[in-house]
Amino acid sequence: MADRLTPRAREIVAAARDLLEESGPDRLTMRTLADRLGIKAPSLYKHFPDKHAVEVELVVQLLTETAEVLETAEAGAPGSLEALAGAYRGYALAHPHLYCLGTERPLPRTELPAGLEDRAALPLLRVCAGDTDLARAVWAFAHGMVVLEIHGRFPADAELDAAWKRGLRALHP
Protein backbone atom coordinates (compact mmCIF):
# COMPACT_ATOMS: atom_id res chain seq x y z
CA MET A 1 0.00 0.00 0.00
CA ALA A 2 2.94 2.30 0.63
CA ASP A 3 4.43 1.86 -2.83
CA ARG A 4 1.11 1.31 -4.49
CA LEU A 5 1.24 4.79 -5.97
CA THR A 6 3.84 7.43 -6.73
CA PRO A 7 3.63 10.64 -4.70
CA ARG A 8 2.17 12.53 -7.63
CA ALA A 9 -0.43 9.83 -8.22
CA ARG A 10 -1.42 10.13 -4.57
CA GLU A 11 -1.91 13.87 -5.00
CA ILE A 12 -4.16 13.17 -7.96
CA VAL A 13 -6.23 10.67 -6.01
CA ALA A 14 -6.53 13.14 -3.13
CA ALA A 15 -7.80 15.82 -5.50
CA ALA A 16 -10.19 13.33 -7.07
CA ARG A 17 -11.57 12.46 -3.68
CA ASP A 18 -12.09 16.11 -2.76
CA LEU A 19 -13.85 16.69 -6.03
CA LEU A 20 -16.06 13.65 -5.63
CA GLU A 21 -17.05 14.36 -2.06
CA GLU A 22 -17.68 18.04 -2.68
CA SER A 23 -19.51 17.88 -5.95
CA GLY A 24 -20.53 14.33 -6.71
CA PRO A 25 -19.64 11.91 -9.46
CA ASP A 26 -20.87 14.09 -12.31
CA ARG A 27 -18.18 16.64 -11.64
CA LEU A 28 -15.45 14.05 -11.20
CA THR A 29 -14.14 14.62 -14.67
CA MET A 30 -10.66 14.21 -16.04
CA ARG A 31 -10.75 17.86 -17.06
CA THR A 32 -12.00 19.30 -13.78
CA LEU A 33 -9.64 16.99 -11.90
CA ALA A 34 -6.72 18.29 -13.93
CA ASP A 35 -7.92 21.85 -13.43
CA ARG A 36 -7.85 21.43 -9.69
CA LEU A 37 -4.25 20.26 -9.94
CA GLY A 38 -3.27 23.10 -12.25
CA ILE A 39 -2.51 20.81 -15.17
CA LYS A 40 -4.28 19.71 -18.35
CA ALA A 41 -6.38 16.59 -18.62
CA PRO A 42 -4.07 14.58 -20.91
CA SER A 43 -1.26 14.91 -18.36
CA LEU A 44 -3.24 12.73 -15.98
CA TYR A 45 -2.59 9.83 -18.30
CA LYS A 46 1.09 9.97 -17.38
CA HIS A 47 0.02 8.75 -13.94
CA PHE A 48 -3.04 6.57 -14.55
CA PRO A 49 -3.97 4.52 -17.58
CA ASP A 50 -7.57 5.72 -17.50
CA LYS A 51 -10.25 7.24 -15.31
CA HIS A 52 -11.26 3.86 -14.00
CA ALA A 53 -7.85 3.40 -12.40
CA VAL A 54 -8.34 6.63 -10.45
CA GLU A 55 -11.74 5.44 -9.29
CA VAL A 56 -10.27 2.14 -8.19
CA GLU A 57 -7.98 4.03 -5.82
CA LEU A 58 -11.02 5.77 -4.37
CA VAL A 59 -12.64 2.39 -3.83
CA VAL A 60 -9.46 1.28 -2.07
CA GLN A 61 -9.79 4.28 0.24
CA LEU A 62 -13.42 3.45 0.92
CA LEU A 63 -12.68 -0.16 1.79
CA THR A 64 -9.67 0.72 3.90
CA GLU A 65 -11.48 3.37 5.88
CA THR A 66 -14.53 1.17 6.30
CA ALA A 67 -12.31 -1.55 7.72
CA GLU A 68 -10.67 0.94 10.07
CA VAL A 69 -13.95 2.38 11.25
CA LEU A 70 -15.40 -1.07 11.92
CA GLU A 71 -12.27 -2.26 13.69
CA THR A 72 -12.32 0.79 15.93
CA ALA A 73 -15.98 0.30 16.74
CA GLU A 74 -15.37 -3.33 17.52
CA ALA A 75 -12.46 -2.49 19.79
CA GLY A 76 -14.61 0.00 21.69
CA ALA A 77 -17.55 -2.35 22.17
CA PRO A 78 -16.60 -5.94 21.47
CA GLY A 79 -19.44 -8.13 20.32
CA SER A 80 -21.83 -5.25 19.81
CA LEU A 81 -23.62 -5.30 16.47
CA GLU A 82 -25.21 -1.96 17.28
CA ALA A 83 -21.79 -0.35 17.60
CA LEU A 84 -20.70 -1.82 14.29
CA ALA A 85 -23.88 -0.75 12.55
CA GLY A 86 -23.69 2.76 13.97
CA ALA A 87 -20.12 3.12 12.78
CA TYR A 88 -20.98 1.80 9.33
CA ARG A 89 -23.95 4.10 8.95
CA GLY A 90 -22.06 7.11 10.25
CA TYR A 91 -19.14 6.59 7.91
CA ALA A 92 -21.32 5.97 4.87
CA LEU A 93 -23.50 9.01 5.46
CA ALA A 94 -20.44 11.17 6.04
CA HIS A 95 -19.12 10.18 2.59
CA PRO A 96 -22.18 9.45 0.50
CA HIS A 97 -20.66 10.01 -2.94
CA LEU A 98 -17.63 7.89 -2.12
CA TYR A 99 -19.85 5.21 -0.65
CA CYS A 100 -21.97 5.02 -3.78
CA LEU A 101 -19.00 5.11 -6.11
CA GLY A 102 -17.50 2.12 -4.35
CA THR A 103 -20.68 0.24 -3.90
CA GLU A 104 -22.98 0.62 -6.88
CA ARG A 105 -20.93 -1.30 -9.39
CA PRO A 106 -18.99 -4.54 -9.53
CA LEU A 107 -15.93 -4.63 -7.30
CA PRO A 108 -12.69 -4.45 -9.32
CA ARG A 109 -11.36 -7.31 -7.23
CA THR A 110 -8.28 -8.06 -9.31
CA GLU A 111 -7.10 -4.47 -8.94
CA LEU A 112 -7.50 -4.32 -5.16
CA PRO A 113 -4.81 -4.96 -2.57
CA ALA A 114 -4.92 -8.57 -1.48
CA GLY A 115 -7.01 -9.20 1.59
CA LEU A 116 -8.62 -5.77 1.73
CA GLU A 117 -12.13 -6.96 0.93
CA ASP A 118 -11.90 -9.69 3.57
CA ARG A 119 -10.49 -7.29 6.14
CA ALA A 120 -13.49 -4.98 5.74
CA ALA A 121 -15.84 -7.92 6.20
CA LEU A 122 -14.17 -9.50 9.21
CA PRO A 123 -15.52 -7.41 12.10
CA LEU A 124 -19.08 -8.17 11.09
CA LEU A 125 -18.31 -11.82 10.62
CA ARG A 126 -16.79 -11.91 14.11
CA VAL A 127 -19.80 -10.29 15.72
CA CYS A 128 -21.96 -12.86 13.93
CA ALA A 129 -19.82 -15.59 15.45
CA GLY A 130 -18.85 -16.93 12.06
CA ASP A 131 -22.42 -17.33 10.80
CA THR A 132 -21.81 -16.19 7.23
CA ASP A 133 -25.47 -16.31 6.24
CA LEU A 134 -26.36 -14.02 9.10
CA ALA A 135 -23.42 -11.74 8.34
CA ARG A 136 -24.55 -11.42 4.74
CA ALA A 137 -28.10 -10.69 5.81
CA VAL A 138 -26.93 -8.00 8.22
CA TRP A 139 -24.67 -6.51 5.60
CA ALA A 140 -27.51 -6.41 3.08
CA PHE A 141 -29.74 -4.75 5.65
CA ALA A 142 -27.15 -2.12 6.53
CA HIS A 143 -26.25 -1.45 2.92
CA GLY A 144 -29.91 -1.20 1.97
CA MET A 145 -30.66 1.23 4.76
CA VAL A 146 -27.69 3.40 3.84
CA VAL A 147 -28.27 3.59 0.10
CA LEU A 148 -32.00 4.10 0.43
CA GLU A 149 -31.33 6.92 2.86
CA ILE A 150 -28.63 8.47 0.67
CA HIS A 151 -30.93 8.47 -2.33
CA GLY A 152 -33.84 9.91 -0.41
CA ARG A 153 -35.94 6.82 -0.96
CA PHE A 154 -37.59 6.81 2.42
CA PRO A 155 -40.41 9.26 3.11
CA ALA A 156 -39.08 12.54 4.41
CA ASP A 157 -40.63 11.95 7.81
CA ALA A 158 -39.42 8.37 8.19
CA GLU A 159 -37.96 7.51 11.58
CA LEU A 160 -34.85 5.81 10.33
CA ASP A 161 -33.30 5.33 13.76
CA ALA A 162 -36.33 3.25 14.65
CA ALA A 163 -36.07 1.19 11.47
CA TRP A 164 -32.38 0.54 12.16
CA LYS A 165 -33.13 -0.53 15.72
CA ARG A 166 -35.98 -2.72 14.56
CA GLY A 167 -33.85 -4.47 11.99
CA LEU A 168 -30.83 -4.93 14.22
CA ARG A 169 -32.90 -6.23 17.10
CA ALA A 170 -34.51 -8.80 14.83
CA LEU A 171 -31.26 -9.88 13.25
CA HIS A 172 -29.20 -10.07 16.43
CA PRO A 173 -31.39 -10.66 19.45
Added chain:
Amino acid sequence: MADRLTPRAREIVAAARDLLEESGPDRLTMRTLADRLGIKAPSLYKHFPDKHAVEVELVVQLLTETAEVLETAEAGAPGSLEALAGAYRGYALAHPHLYCLGTERPLPRTELPAGLEDRAALPLLRVCAGDTDLARAVWAFAHGMVVLEIHGRFPADAELDAAWKRGLRALHP
Protein backbone atom coordinates in the same frame (compact mmCIF):
# COMPACT_ATOMS: atom_id res chain seq x y z
CA MET B 1 -51.78 6.25 -17.05
CA ALA B 2 -53.67 5.66 -20.27
CA ASP B 3 -53.22 9.20 -21.56
CA ARG B 4 -49.91 9.69 -19.82
CA LEU B 5 -48.10 9.30 -23.12
CA THR B 6 -48.88 9.56 -26.80
CA PRO B 7 -48.68 6.32 -28.79
CA ARG B 8 -45.41 7.35 -30.37
CA ALA B 9 -43.95 8.22 -26.98
CA ARG B 10 -44.92 4.78 -25.76
CA GLU B 11 -43.06 3.20 -28.66
CA ILE B 12 -40.00 5.20 -27.72
CA VAL B 13 -40.20 4.08 -24.11
CA ALA B 14 -40.62 0.47 -25.21
CA ALA B 15 -37.51 0.72 -27.37
CA ALA B 16 -35.65 2.38 -24.51
CA ARG B 17 -36.59 -0.45 -22.23
CA ASP B 18 -35.45 -3.09 -24.69
CA LEU B 19 -32.17 -1.29 -25.12
CA LEU B 20 -31.66 -0.93 -21.39
CA GLU B 21 -32.48 -4.49 -20.53
CA GLU B 22 -30.45 -5.94 -23.38
CA SER B 23 -27.36 -3.82 -23.17
CA GLY B 24 -27.32 -1.86 -19.94
CA PRO B 25 -27.44 1.83 -19.15
CA ASP B 26 -24.26 2.71 -21.04
CA ARG B 27 -25.89 1.87 -24.33
CA LEU B 28 -29.13 3.64 -23.49
CA THR B 29 -28.18 6.65 -25.52
CA MET B 30 -30.36 9.12 -27.34
CA ARG B 31 -28.56 8.19 -30.55
CA THR B 32 -28.80 4.43 -30.21
CA LEU B 33 -32.37 4.77 -29.05
CA ALA B 34 -33.20 6.80 -32.14
CA ASP B 35 -31.32 4.30 -34.31
CA ARG B 36 -33.44 1.48 -33.02
CA LEU B 37 -36.54 3.44 -33.98
CA GLY B 38 -35.20 4.31 -37.40
CA ILE B 39 -35.03 8.03 -36.70
CA LYS B 40 -32.36 10.54 -35.71
CA ALA B 41 -31.61 11.54 -32.15
CA PRO B 42 -32.93 15.11 -32.29
CA SER B 43 -36.34 13.82 -33.34
CA LEU B 44 -36.73 12.24 -29.92
CA TYR B 45 -37.03 15.72 -28.50
CA LYS B 46 -40.35 16.12 -30.28
CA HIS B 47 -41.70 13.57 -27.82
CA PHE B 48 -39.69 14.06 -24.64
CA PRO B 49 -38.05 17.19 -23.27
CA ASP B 50 -34.87 15.34 -22.39
CA LYS B 51 -33.37 11.95 -21.68
CA HIS B 52 -34.37 12.15 -18.05
CA ALA B 53 -38.03 12.19 -19.01
CA VAL B 54 -37.59 8.92 -20.88
CA GLU B 55 -35.89 7.39 -17.87
CA VAL B 56 -38.72 8.54 -15.64
CA GLU B 57 -41.12 6.48 -17.74
CA LEU B 58 -38.89 3.46 -17.23
CA VAL B 59 -39.01 4.08 -13.49
CA VAL B 60 -42.81 4.22 -13.74
CA GLN B 61 -42.74 0.82 -15.43
CA LEU B 62 -40.49 -0.56 -12.71
CA LEU B 63 -42.72 0.68 -9.92
CA THR B 64 -45.90 -0.46 -11.64
CA GLU B 65 -44.61 -3.93 -12.36
CA THR B 66 -43.15 -4.25 -8.88
CA ALA B 67 -46.52 -3.40 -7.44
CA GLU B 68 -48.22 -5.95 -9.71
CA VAL B 69 -45.75 -8.68 -8.89
CA LEU B 70 -46.10 -8.09 -5.17
CA GLU B 71 -49.87 -7.94 -5.33
CA THR B 72 -49.96 -11.21 -7.22
CA ALA B 73 -47.66 -12.88 -4.72
CA GLU B 74 -49.76 -11.61 -1.86
CA ALA B 75 -52.93 -12.88 -3.47
CA GLY B 76 -51.38 -16.30 -3.89
CA ALA B 77 -50.08 -16.58 -0.33
CA PRO B 78 -51.69 -14.00 1.92
CA GLY B 79 -49.57 -12.97 4.88
CA SER B 80 -46.45 -14.72 3.63
CA LEU B 81 -43.34 -12.56 3.71
CA GLU B 82 -41.40 -15.32 2.00
CA ALA B 83 -43.72 -15.20 -0.98
CA LEU B 84 -43.36 -11.43 -1.19
CA ALA B 85 -39.60 -11.58 -0.89
CA GLY B 86 -39.32 -14.31 -3.47
CA ALA B 87 -41.40 -12.32 -5.91
CA TYR B 88 -39.38 -9.18 -5.29
CA ARG B 89 -36.08 -10.94 -5.74
CA GLY B 90 -37.24 -12.79 -8.81
CA TYR B 91 -38.52 -9.67 -10.52
CA ALA B 92 -35.44 -7.61 -9.69
CA LEU B 93 -33.00 -10.26 -10.90
CA ALA B 94 -35.02 -10.73 -14.08
CA HIS B 95 -34.62 -7.00 -14.84
CA PRO B 96 -31.36 -5.98 -13.22
CA HIS B 97 -30.62 -2.93 -15.36
CA LEU B 98 -34.13 -1.60 -14.97
CA TYR B 99 -34.02 -2.26 -11.25
CA CYS B 100 -30.79 -0.33 -10.83
CA LEU B 101 -31.93 2.51 -13.04
CA GLY B 102 -35.00 2.99 -10.90
CA THR B 103 -33.34 2.46 -7.62
CA GLU B 104 -29.86 3.94 -7.54
CA ARG B 105 -30.85 7.58 -7.67
CA PRO B 106 -33.39 9.87 -6.06
CA LEU B 107 -36.99 9.12 -6.98
CA PRO B 108 -38.44 11.75 -9.32
CA ARG B 109 -41.50 11.84 -7.11
CA THR B 110 -43.11 14.92 -8.63
CA GLU B 111 -43.04 13.31 -12.08
CA LEU B 112 -44.62 10.03 -10.99
CA PRO B 113 -48.30 9.11 -11.19
CA ALA B 114 -49.97 9.90 -7.89
CA GLY B 115 -50.10 6.98 -5.51
CA LEU B 116 -47.76 4.71 -7.44
CA GLU B 117 -44.99 4.76 -4.87
CA ASP B 118 -47.43 3.96 -2.08
CA ARG B 119 -49.05 1.20 -4.09
CA ALA B 120 -45.72 -0.56 -4.54
CA ALA B 121 -45.09 -0.33 -0.80
CA LEU B 122 -48.48 -1.50 0.40
CA PRO B 123 -48.20 -5.29 0.15
CA LEU B 124 -45.12 -5.30 2.33
CA LEU B 125 -46.72 -2.95 4.80
CA ARG B 126 -49.74 -5.26 5.02
CA VAL B 127 -47.63 -8.34 5.66
CA CYS B 128 -45.88 -6.38 8.39
CA ALA B 129 -49.25 -5.62 9.93
CA GLY B 130 -48.72 -1.90 9.63
CA ASP B 131 -45.39 -1.86 11.46
CA THR B 132 -43.65 0.73 9.28
CA ASP B 133 -40.30 0.38 11.00
CA LEU B 134 -40.30 -3.33 10.34
CA ALA B 135 -41.47 -2.81 6.78
CA ARG B 136 -38.60 -0.40 6.14
CA ALA B 137 -36.11 -2.80 7.65
CA VAL B 138 -37.38 -5.64 5.48
CA TRP B 139 -37.33 -3.43 2.42
CA ALA B 140 -33.75 -2.38 3.14
CA PHE B 141 -32.75 -6.01 3.60
CA ALA B 142 -34.38 -7.10 0.36
CA HIS B 143 -33.01 -4.17 -1.59
CA GLY B 144 -29.55 -4.72 -0.16
CA MET B 145 -29.60 -8.41 -1.03
CA VAL B 146 -30.73 -7.68 -4.57
CA VAL B 147 -28.28 -4.91 -5.42
CA LEU B 148 -25.34 -6.67 -3.82
CA GLU B 149 -26.18 -9.76 -5.83
CA ILE B 150 -26.67 -7.80 -9.05
CA HIS B 151 -23.31 -6.11 -8.66
CA GLY B 152 -21.52 -9.32 -7.84
CA ARG B 153 -20.61 -8.13 -4.38
CA PHE B 154 -21.05 -11.42 -2.64
CA PRO B 155 -18.37 -14.08 -3.00
CA ALA B 156 -18.99 -16.23 -6.05
CA ASP B 157 -19.71 -19.26 -3.88
CA ALA B 158 -22.06 -17.49 -1.47
CA GLU B 159 -25.25 -19.35 -0.64
CA LEU B 160 -27.62 -16.50 -1.18
CA ASP B 161 -30.76 -18.55 -0.70
CA ALA B 162 -29.53 -19.32 2.79
CA ALA B 163 -28.78 -15.67 3.51
CA TRP B 164 -32.25 -14.70 2.32
CA LYS B 165 -33.85 -17.34 4.52
CA ARG B 166 -31.73 -16.33 7.46
CA GLY B 167 -32.67 -12.69 7.13
CA LEU B 168 -36.36 -13.30 6.53
CA ARG B 169 -36.64 -15.74 9.40
CA ALA B 170 -35.07 -13.21 11.74
CA LEU B 171 -37.19 -10.32 10.55
CA HIS B 172 -40.51 -12.15 10.48
CA PRO B 173 -40.53 -15.04 12.88
Added chain:
DNA sequence: CCGTGAGGCTAACGGCGTTAGCCAGCCTGG
Protein backbone atom coordinates in the same frame (compact mmCIF):
# COMPACT_ATOMS: atom_id res chain seq x y z
C1' DC C 1 28.08 16.17 -22.34
C1' DC C 2 24.88 13.54 -23.84
C1' DG C 3 20.77 10.43 -23.34
C1' DT C 4 16.90 9.30 -21.24
C1' DG C 5 12.84 9.28 -18.70
C1' DA C 6 9.41 12.00 -16.19
C1' DG C 7 5.91 15.02 -16.65
C1' DG C 8 4.09 18.64 -18.69
C1' DC C 9 1.75 20.61 -23.26
C1' DT C 10 -1.53 21.25 -27.73
C1' DA C 11 -4.42 19.34 -31.17
C1' DA C 12 -7.58 16.26 -32.26
C1' DC C 13 -11.04 12.23 -32.46
C1' DG C 14 -15.34 10.11 -31.68
C1' DG C 15 -19.31 9.94 -28.71
C1' DC C 16 -22.51 12.16 -25.57
C1' DG C 17 -26.95 15.29 -24.64
C1' DT C 18 -28.98 18.99 -26.58
C1' DT C 19 -30.49 23.21 -29.53
C1' DA C 20 -31.69 25.80 -33.68
C1' DG C 21 -33.75 25.93 -37.66
C1' DC C 22 -35.67 23.84 -41.78
C1' DC C 23 -39.16 21.03 -44.30
C1' DA C 24 -42.81 17.56 -45.75
C1' DG C 25 -47.25 15.99 -45.14
C1' DC C 26 -51.69 15.98 -43.14
C1' DC C 27 -55.91 17.88 -41.06
C1' DT C 28 -59.01 21.39 -40.56
C1' DG C 29 -61.73 25.69 -41.06
C1' DG C 30 -63.24 29.21 -44.06
Added chain:
DNA sequence: CCAGGCTGGCTAACGCCGTTAGCCTCACGG
Protein backbone atom coordinates in the same frame (compact mmCIF):
# COMPACT_ATOMS: atom_id res chain seq x y z
C1' DC D 1 -60.63 23.90 -52.58
C1' DC D 2 -57.13 25.68 -50.64
C1' DA D 3 -54.55 28.13 -46.58
C1' DG D 4 -52.66 27.57 -42.40
C1' DG D 5 -50.82 25.31 -38.75
C1' DC D 6 -49.46 21.23 -36.28
C1' DT D 7 -46.79 16.81 -36.18
C1' DG D 8 -42.77 14.67 -36.64
C1' DG D 9 -39.13 14.10 -39.22
C1' DC D 10 -34.29 16.14 -40.82
C1' DT D 11 -29.20 18.44 -40.80
C1' DA D 12 -25.77 21.19 -38.62
C1' DA D 13 -23.75 22.49 -34.78
C1' DC D 14 -22.31 23.40 -29.77
C1' DG D 15 -20.00 22.22 -25.61
C1' DC D 16 -18.86 18.58 -22.83
C1' DC D 17 -16.76 13.90 -22.10
C1' DG D 18 -12.70 10.24 -22.12
C1' DT D 19 -8.79 9.40 -24.60
C1' DT D 20 -4.69 9.34 -28.06
C1' DA D 21 -0.76 11.09 -30.64
C1' DG D 22 2.98 13.58 -30.70
C1' DC D 23 5.91 17.26 -29.08
C1' DC D 24 8.85 19.78 -25.64
C1' DT D 25 11.50 20.79 -21.41
C1' DC D 26 14.19 19.69 -17.81
C1' DA D 27 16.75 17.03 -14.21
C1' DC D 28 19.86 13.50 -13.61
C1' DG D 29 23.12 9.66 -14.22
C1' DG D 30 26.88 7.37 -17.17
